[in-house]
Amino acid sequence: MKYRTLGASGLVVSPVCLGTMTFGTPVGESDAITLVNEAIDLGVNFIDTANGYEGYARVLGSKGGVAETILGKAIKNRRDEVVITTKVGAPIGPGPQDRGLCASHILREVDRSLSRLQTDYIDLFLIHWPDCCTPLEATLGAIHTAVQQGKVRCFGVSNHFAWQICELLWLADRNGWPNVVASQIPMSLLRREYHNDLEFCRQHGVGVTPYQALQGGLLTGKYRRGQAPTEGTRLFDHPSWIWQPDDALFDKLEATEALAGELGVPFSRYTTAWTLAQPAVSSVLIGVTRRQQIEDAVAAAGIELPPEILARQDEICPPPWNNAPMYGRV
Secondary structure: OOOEEOOOOOOEEOOEEEEOOOEOOOEOHHHHHHHHHHHHHOOOOEEEOOOOOOHHHOOOOOOOOHHHHHHHHHOOOOHHHOEEEEEEOOOOOOOOOOOOOOHHHHHHHHHHHHHHHOOOOEEEEEEOOOOOOOOHHHHHHHHHHHHHOOOEEEEEEEOOOHHHHHHHHHHHHHHOOOOEEEEEOEOOOOOOOOHHHHHHHHHOOOEEOOEOOOHHHHHHOOOOOOOOOOOOOHHHHOHHHOOOOOHHHHHHHHHHHHHHHHHOOOHHHHHHHHHHOOOOEOOEEEEOOOHHHHHHHHHHOOOOOOHHHHHHHHHHOOOOOOOOOOOOOO
16 A cells, blocks of 8 residues: 655555544444454554544434544554544534534543543544634634644644635744644545645645545445435435435436446445545545445555546536636736
């Protein structure tokens, strides 16, 4: 596996990042621990979690902590082999101090995450969502404190657009605070609203780690036109969590699968390889319930898609519209 540098962090990470949002339900503790160790054995050194993750049992405001606790047990004797990402900001209780990005909440949750993960440092600490109620200075000041205390090594964001990252970079530069070095965003062949932000991230040393690259299984070939979803798939078990396929969507899926077929590459591996080929992308986040999904992602990391295939893919699933340069026009 060819490892990549995560933005300007200096961290060297696998191009596959193991997601833990399924830990707890449907992936029980013993199976989750097995999956973590199998992923490490396959060369995956990058693992993502959050203080709010507790599997599909998660509801808004529930206390979370399940995935971190399981991960802590899994890596207890392998801590030096992995780069751990966790997040703060999502609601983890009913009270006003149980959410958001104020200093007291951040510093409290850093300590709780460290305890659950059974470690004394977090490699990469992300703010999970923007918080319009808290000044950015308060948030960055708290992150700075955690870094100074040695509890956090690097800082990043999740679900932020480039203009929001730009403001954070400006404040960090002005005050001598930690820079944003990573951005976790939802991105897939079918969901490209962040596409025009990727070049900004590349220029400013922000490593992008997309999630939902397989778009809930839509980009794996498991759903077929005219066929009902099978039990155990997300579309069957949680239909509100995934786009409902229509003929227009199936047109894109079938055309994309045909491109993968031309290369002799399984659909899900093609999808992951496409994501890894995008500007600034350091690693792609893969949520799993079984070992085969890890193996597929690791195999995909070794696939390089030809430029002509990437161009044809853009015709099938176009990036968002962008203004053409005005220079030289009359």
